[in-house]
Amino acid sequence: MSSATHSAKSWWLRLWLLALTVLGSAAFFGMVSDIWPGIPVRSNIMELLPSLRDDAVLRDALQRSNRAFSQKLLILVGDSDEKTSNAAAEQVLTSIKQHDFFAVPMTGIALEQAKQIGQFYYPWRAGLLSTQQQQWIAANNFSALEKQLTETIYSPVSGINSAMLNHDPLLSFYHFMRALPAPQGNIQSADGHLQVRSENKLFRVIIVDIKPDVFDMSLHPSYSAWRSALQESLHKQFPNSELLLMGAVQHAVWGATSAKREVAIVGNGSLLGVILLMVIVFRGPRALFASLLPLGAGVFAGLVATLLCFREVHIITLVFGSSVIGVAMDYSLHYLTEHYKDSHQLSGRQCLHRVFPGITMAMITSAIAYAAIGFAPFPVLRQIAVFSCAGLFMAWLTVVSFYPSLLAPAQFSHPRYLQWSEKTDHFLCHLFSGRLRRALLIIAALAMLPSVLQIHANDDLHLLQTPDAGITAMEKRVQALTGLQPSTQFFLLEGSTPEKLLQHSEQLRAWLKQAQPNAALDSLSNYLPSQKTQQENFSAQQILYQDFVTRWRETLGLSDNTITEAATLFQQTPAHWLSVDAVSQSPLVDTLTRFQLAQTERGWIAAAFVRNSTDLAALKQYAAANDGVHWMDPVSDISQLFHHYREQTGWMMLIAYAVIAALLCWRYRFAQAWRVMLAPALAAWFTLGLLGYAGVALNLFHVLALLLVLGVGIDYSIFFAESDTQRDTTMLAVLLSTATTLLSFGLLALSQTAAISSFGIVISIGLVCSLLFSPLAQHRQFQR
Amino acid sequence: MKHCIRTLAQLSCLLITILSVHVANADDSALRDSILHTLAQQKNRHFHFVQEKKLALLDKPLITEGELLLDEQQTVTWDIQKPFALRYVLTPTSIREIDAQGERTLQTGQNPLAAALTQAMTATFSGQWKPDNTLAAISATGNAQQWQLHITPRSTELQTLIQTMTVDGTQQTINTVTIVESNGDRAVIRLRTLTQ
Numbered sequence: 001m002s003s004a005t006h007s008a009k010s011w012w013l014r015l016w017l018l019a020l021t022v023l024g025s026a027a028f029f030g031m032v033s034d035i036w037p038g039i040p041v042r043s044n045i046m047e048l049l050p051s052l053r054d055d056a057v058l059r060d061a062l063q064r065s066n067r068a069f070s071q072k073l074l075i076l077v078g079d080s081d082e083k084t085s086n087a088a089a090e091q092v093l094t095s096i097k098q099h100d101f102f103a104v105p106m107t108g109i110a111l112e113q114a115k116q117i118g119q120f121y122y123p124w125r126a127g128l129l130s131t132q133q134q135q136w137i138a139a140n141n142f143s144a145l146e147k148q149l150t151e152t153i154y155s156p157v158s159g160i161n162s163a164m165l166n167h168d169p170l171l172s173f174y175h176f177m178r179a180l181p182a183p184q185g186n187i188q189s190a191d192g193h194l195q196v197r198s199e200n201k202l203f204r205v206i207i208v209d210i211k212p213d214v215f216d217m218s219l220h221p222s223y224s225a226w227r228s229a230l231q232e233s234l235h236k237q238f239p240n241s242e243l244l245l246m247g248a249v250q251h252a253v254w255g256a257t258s259a260k261r262e263v264a265i266v267g268n269g270s271l272l273g274v275i276l277l278m279v280i281v282f283r284g285p286r287a288l289f290a291s292l293l294p295l296g297a298g299v300f301a302g303l304v305a306t307l308l309c310f311r312e313v314h315i316i317t318l319v320f321g322s323s324v325i326g327v328a329m330d331y332s333l334h335y336l337t338e339h340y341k342d343s344h345q346l347s348g349r350q351c352l353h354r355v356f357p358g359i360t361m362a363m364i365t366s367a368i369a370y371a372a373i374g375f376a377p378f379p380v381l382r383q384i385a386v387f388s389c390a391g392l393f394m395a396w397l398t399v400v401s402f403y404p405s406l407l408a409p410a411q412f413s414h415p416r417y418l419q420w421s422e423k424t425d426h427f428l429c430h431l432f433s434g435r436l437r438r439a440l441l442i443i444a445a446l447a448m449l450p451s452v453l454q455i456h457a458n459d460d461l462h463l464l465q466t467p468d469a470g471i472t473a474m475e476k477r478v479q480a481l482t483g484l485q486p487s488t489q490f491f492l493l494e495g496s497t498p499e500k501l502l503q504h505s506e507q508l509r510a511w512l513k514q515a516q517p518n519a520a521l522d523s524l525s526n527y528l529p530s531q532k533t534q535q536e537n538f539s540a541q542q543i544l545y546q547d548f549v550t551r552w553r554e555t556l557g558l559s560d561n562t563i564t565e566a567a568t569l570f571q572q573t574p575a576h577w578l579s580v581d582a583v584s585q586s587p588l589v590d591t592l593t594r595f596q597l598a599q600t601e602r603g604w605i606a607a608a609f610v611r612n613s614t615d616l617a618a619l620k621q622y623a624a625a626n627d628g629v630h631w632m633d634p635v636s637d638i639s640q641l642f643h644h645y646r647e648q649t650g651w652m653m654l655i656a657y658a659v660i661a662a663l664l665c666w667r668y669r670f671a672q673a674w675r676v677m678l679a680p681a682l683a684a685w686f687t688l689g690l691l692g693y694a695g696v697a698l699n700l701f702h703v704l705a706l707l708l709v710l711g712v713g714i715d716y717s718i719f720f721a722e723s724d725t726q727r728d729t730t731m732l733a734v735l736l737s738t739a740t741t742l743l744s745f746g747l748l749a750l751s752q753t754a755a756i757s758s759f760g761i762v763i764s765i766g767l768v769c770s771l772l773f774s775p776l777a778q779h780r781q782f783q784r
Numbered sequence: 785m786k787h788c789i790r791t792l793a794q795l796s797c798l799l800i801t802i803l804s805v806h807v808a809n810a811d812d813s814a815l816r817d818s819i820l821h822t823l824a825q826q827k828n829r830h831f832h833f834v835q836e837k838k839l840a841l842l843d844k845p846l847i848t849e850g851e852l853l854l855d856e857q858q859t860v861t862w863d864i865q866k867p868f869a870l871r872y873v874l875t876p877t878s879i880r881e882i883d884a885q886g887e888r889t890l891q892t893g894q895n896p897l898a899a900a901l902t903q904a905m906t907a908t909f910s911g912q913w914k915p916d917n918t919l920a921a922i923s924a925t926g927n928a929q930q931w932q933l934h935i936t937p938r939s940t941e942l943q944t945l946i947q948t949m950t951v952d953g954t955q956q957t958i959n960t961v962t963i964v965e966s967n968g969d970r971a972v973i974r975l976r977t978l979t980q
Contacts, residue, residue: 082917082918
């Protein structure tokens with residue numbers, strides 16, 4: 001071995017060791033310092049989504065609302081026998097108390113609580129009036145008011161008695177309290193608990209918050225265990241009772257469990273397949289272990305680089321990024337096939353010399369393609385881009401620095417593999433040789449044109465999760481029983497002060513009443529009128545006590561005393577009005593939490609919910625035209641975002657093609673470069689065309705997968721472009737590489753989640769096409 | 785032969801009536817159950833009513849008159865005709881108010897008092913009181929011919945509104961419902977069967 005070879009070898013080894021030492025030190029330093037204590041692996045699937053709003057105030061408010069909404073679990077337990085329903089509900093409550101991931105369950109409005117709410121409002125009654133009474137008084141419509149009061153007092157169900165009439169002779173406070181919004185749906189409050197009667201059954205309703213984030217996978221095992229234990233014990237003790245659950249946690253647990261199952265199938269399936277392939281082709285575990293080293297070093301480098309850039313790593317990055325680095329098997333395979341063929345005649349250095357240009361170009365072009373993935377705004381995709389690029393580089397470095405000195409000479413014990421690959425190579429090369437065949441290829445490519453031009457798109461959020469039919473059916477039943485129709489669309493109202501916020505809310509309510517009379521606004525101002533409205537209410541009640549009270553007293557036969565006593569309140573304007581501070585220390589504090597009232601850098605913000613709206617577009621328009629009103633529709637926002645980034649990723653792919661083409665032109669000159677580009681480009685073109693003919697709607701994940709097809713497909717072409725003499729080994733390496741990549745990515749096509757299966761389908765079609773077209777890269781030289 | 789069967793059937797009906805009267809006299813809870821059973825059996829009843837509500841604070845009683853309809857779904861339609869026209873449709877979970885201006889529905893969920901009251905009303909008129917219900921205790925006095933149901937609130941909600949509720953009846957018919965409140969207010973509803 002010459003000294004030059006030896007020094008080159010040790011130079012590579014030193015570089016490899018240096019890289020590993022730097023990475024290792026960074027990892028150690030990061031772990032012991034506060035930069036990333038331990039290894040912070042995130043498992044919250046919601047973090048996969050990009051942030052929807054540029055405005056930080058709205059983004060925070062949206063997150064708070066989403067969290068408040070998703071943390072709720074609605075439990076219905078019912079039986080035709082009331083006692084059984086109650087006993088079963090008690091058992092559910094006991095099991096809830098035994099698990100610390102549950103907060104305290106929400107009870108019904110006990111009489112005591114209703115009384116407390118009444119007692120809280122009563123001292124502020126001078127400024128409180130139902131909107132309807134306020135309008136009648138403003139319009140001097142005393143006859144409508146009198147009709148309402150008469151009907152109330154005669155009503156068999158108003159519950160008006162002497163004591164109430166004594167405190168509130170004009171029943172203004174009674175009607176304010178009655179106008180407070182009722183809870184949604186058919187849920188009733190009785191004996192301090194919530195219930196629904198339906199289908200001759202009594203369903204007890206238990207609403208409970210889950211304390212940890214429901215999308216955090218670390219919660220899921222304990223939640224599933226709780227649910228199974230509860231179902232089992234209820235089934236044993238109350239066999240006829242029915243248990244229904246509704247909440248985001250149900251979907252989150254199912255989604256994570258099915259994702260884990262899929263990852264396990266794909267992971268184990270591909271691992272088993274790869275091991276079998278390696279052992280069969282190379283007849284022994286040596287090549288297998290040799291190829292594990294670059295993979296291990298690549299994953300380690302990817303992890304450290306991701307941690308350095310993001311200070312945390314998502315579980316999806318680990319899983320997906322590791323699969324991408326699995327593509328780096330190509331480099332090992334390329335070297336190994338070469339090594340096993342001729343290692344008795346060729347030194348390690350010579351062997352490397354043969355494959356070095358190919359695997360280096362392959363690494364650079366793949367890194368360019370994967371870096372393009374990182375331009376999508378999805379935080380996890382950025383992590384995957386960094387992870388993959390760093391990992392690919394390290395895997396490549398390991399192959400070029402280690403293999404020449406590490407691998408002792410070895411020989412294929414089944415040389416027929418090479419003969420078979422050579423035959424395959426011949427077949428593929430002749431597949432597109434000759435004018436007729438090339439014309440056929442051109443016609444086939446042109447046949448894809450109408451399909452590609454007509455391909456339609458799908459940017460639906462449900463790509464990310466396809467809900468389980470059982471959970472959805474149960475949810476529908478709960479919705480039918482309770483009448484609750486959860487909606488993800490709502491308003492966010494802002495104001496520099498709480499007063500301004502409440503005024504915005506009242507203006508919105510007034511507009512809604514006029515524009516959509518059947519719709520109702522559930523907002524903070526229903527419980528807490530603005531000071532402006534309270535002052536107007538006070539003046540209106542003053543008018544009542546001047547102009548209407550005598551008429552009412554005579555109609556009813558009330559004593560003068562009762563009236564005079566009640567009227568004293570309206571002789572002087574109150575010094576204080578009902579305010580946020582007062583409400584926040586009252587039994588109504590839960591209401592503030594429900595509307596997510598919060599102070600921001602700009603002032604105050606709160607949510608408001610619209611029910612029974614028939615024209616959501618009008619609500620959006622109102623928000624666009626009015627200051628301090630924002631219409632939030634995360635589902636449609638995400639779909640729009642998918643649309644935007646599908647297009648943007650498409651452009652990124654074209655740029656990646658252009659950059660790679662420029663690089664190839666530099667290396668191979670134009671005459672050869674376009675041939676190298678042809679295989680992945682044709683593969684992408686045929687994949688798109690076939691998707692279109694199959695009626696598949698194009699989504700962001702298809703486009704991201706096309707980038708991967710470029711990254712992997714270009715490797716194959718480059719291997720062929722660089723292999724002048726060793727076409728048999730190149731074809732074997734490419735065949736093995738296609739098989740391993742299909743095993744790791746192609747299996748994703750089986751996923752139940754549209755996003756993941758889109759990936760798998762595109763990669764499977766794309767890789768097979770890439771393999772078919774890759775010998776085109778060397779066509780001219782081969783013919784020569 | 786036909787005649788013979790009819791006589792036998794009449795005889796057996798008479799026997800059952802005598803027996804049930806006998807049993808009812810012997811046991812108060814059996815009388816209660818038989819009254820509730822009889823009331824629950826009757827579907828789609830139609831009454832004329834006069835309600836006299838006396839509030840301690842007012843000089844004169846509040847009198848309403850109209851018709852009352854009970855249907856199979858435990859729905860009570862309270863159709864006031866005098867002194868104004870207004871119809872209430874009460875179900876165990878909601879109160880619907882219907883007048884010339886239209887219709888308004890109050891879900892009683894938010895208001896425990898209204899919920900307790902409508903449940904008590906619908907249960908009383910339809911005879912759908914279960915002996916072990918959590919809302920009120922039911923007892924009976926008298927006999928199958930002339931009876932009284934005494935409804936004493938168990939739930940704190942109903943206790944706030946009502947001290948006692950008494951239903952007077954003869955055989956299968958409700959004659960009077962008297963509601964006495966804790967503060968001395970009282971309402972008497974007199975009923976006359978129109979159709980069954």
